[in-house]
Amino acid sequence: MxxxxxxxxxxxxxxxxxxxxxxxxxxxxxxxxxxxxxxxxxxxxxxxxxxxxxxxxxxxxxxxxxxxxxxxxxxxxxxxxxxxxxDDKRYADYFAAVVELERTATKICEFAPSVLPGLLQTAAYARAVTIAANPFVTDAYVEEKVSARLERAHILDDATRPEYWAVLHENLLRCPVGGPAAMAEQLEHVAALMRERVVWVTVIPQAAGACASMGGMLQLMEFEDAPPVAYTETSFSGTLLDDPAVVKRAQRAYDLLRVAALSPEASLALIESAAEDHRQCASTT
Incomplete structure (x- = not known):
């Protein structure tokens, strides 16, 4: 690695x-x-x-x-x-090892059913998510978490960046996290990364139905000289999985989600349309 x-x-x-x-x-x-x-x-x-x-x-x-x-x-x-x-205290104990693995991965695939993956988040979106989960913490705590999340995303800036794939559910495009202006900025950021071919993002439409409810957040990582791993997370904990049989099942689940998604072109159009909707909403409030 x-x-x-x-x-x-x-x-x-x-x-x-x-x-x-x-x-x-x-x-x-x-x-x-x-x-x-x-x-x-x-x-x-x-x-x-x-x-x-x-x-x-x-x-x-x-x-x-x-x-x-x-x-x-x-x-x-x-x-x-x-x-x-x-053991980086900026991250939850169960997530610190995942951050370490992200830095050495050659390929990262994520499924996000309700919140955009951290590697795609803007500062305003990350701040809103952090405050929503921790409404009584100090501003210093919030900014530390936001800074750490943005730092993680620097792996997508490197010349040796991993191949990054994400499958998003349409629901998360519609929820105005941080308000309509912040959400418009967030979706425009994702669209820009897609147009620059830094990331490959597809969207599962709401009409897809049951196939989009196969579970919570899922991340798969591959490495140059080590076996792949999977990571799943709930609101309060996360699990890093490296048993080959379990990782294989997670990869199959991801493949099924990807099949249910729109094409990259249609996904980009949907993301840009949702961004414009949030932008118009912001301009009228």
């Missing part, structure tokens, strides 16, 4: 620490007399995943790092290192 960045640590130094993490894992495992398969069985991942951790190809989830500490009796070393590299 490409080097990760963020959290105030440069690309090179951050990757160097991950490589140290992997080298130390290998050293501790060999000292314990365990093969990759044997350690994997004890921490409930495959031996192949242990190999990927050791090569700094894939990053373990927190609970895996904690189980490695327990099995290898390393006094919390791997948990502390994980927290230093991944």
């Amino acid at each position: 490409a080097n990760a960045s963020g959290g105030g640590t440069g690309n090179g130094s951050r990757q160097a620490v991950w490589e140290f993490f992997g080298a130390e894992l290998k050293r501790q495992r060999e000292e314990a007399g365990l093969t990759q398969v044997e350690l994997g069985a004890r921490v409930f991942v495959s031996g192949g995943y242990i190999g990927q951790f050791e090569q700094a190809i894939r990053k373990p989830q927190l609970d895996v790092a904690q189980r490695i500490d327990t099995v290898l009796q390393t006094d919390g070393f791997f948990e502390r290192t994980w927290r230093k590299l991944i």
